[in-house]
Amino acid sequence: MANEPTPAADAAPAAKPKLPVLIGMVAVGLLVGGATGAVFVGPMVAKKMGKATPVVAAAGEHGEAPSEEDAEGDHGAPAEGEGAAKEGEAGAAVHLLENLVLNPAASGGARYLLLSVAIEVGNAKAGEDFKTRDAELRDIILTALGTKTVEELTEISRRDGFKTELVSAINGRFGKKAVKSLYFPQFVVQ
Structure with a gap:
């Protein structure tokens, strides 16, 4: 034992x-x-x-026309006279900024906005600039929307105005017609 x-x-x-x-x-x-x-x-x-992951040149990296697969996501034909879209360099190119988070003005850090921004690129040069200057592009968006209050951000009718303001700010920094269209695939205020 x-x-x-x-x-x-x-x-x-x-x-x-x-x-x-x-x-x-x-x-x-x-x-x-x-x-x-x-x-x-x-x-x-x-x-x-x-x-999808951010696409800056949907087709035409080497100058070829976009394939049918590349054009599947395009919901409208390019207007006449849009040379870059005809050449396939930036017609359907989209630069996607996902999961941007900011505190609205006068929220004291208690509220936040979570958003994603899809920017339809206006020309090939802008597409390359968006890739290389991504941090600057994010800063433009966060600075512009960071001045808005929770009440302004939650009012759906004001979103078109936010888009116009962002397009102007981005075009001001990256050159005229850098942005063809801007979309908010995600826009959540908490």
């Missing part, structure tokens, strides 16, 4: 090293699973939901 407590005492220290190993294995498993989901599953789910 004196020998019985000794094996139990030996078993207790052996259990302690197993716990850190188990925690390490769980952590590695979560990292591998998360990375796999982000790299493989995430894009597939986004594609099925109809959400």
Whole structure:
């Protein structure tokens, strides 16, 4: 009977090293699973939901005309005289800014606006500028909408005015006709 407590005492220290190993294995498993989901599953789910990654040159990277697949998302034919759209360089190009978050004016940080902005690119140069100066573009949008109060942001009838204001601000910084159209695919005030 004196020998019985000794094996139990030996078993207790052996259990302690197993716990850190188990925690390490769980952590590695979560990292591998998360990375796999982000790299493989995430894009597939986004594609099925109809959400795509930002597209700056939908067609015509090398000057060729847009394919039928590229034109599927285009809901209107380009107007006559739009050379860039005819050449396929920026006709259906959209620069997407997702999940922008800001605190509305006079909210004291208690409220926020979560939005996504889709900018239909007016010309190929603007599309490239939007990619290379993405932080500046985000700042223009956040600065302009950050001056609005919660009451202004929640009034749906004012959204067209916000779009006009943003188009003017972006065109002022990136050049005339840099923006063809601007859309709010996501606009949530909390």
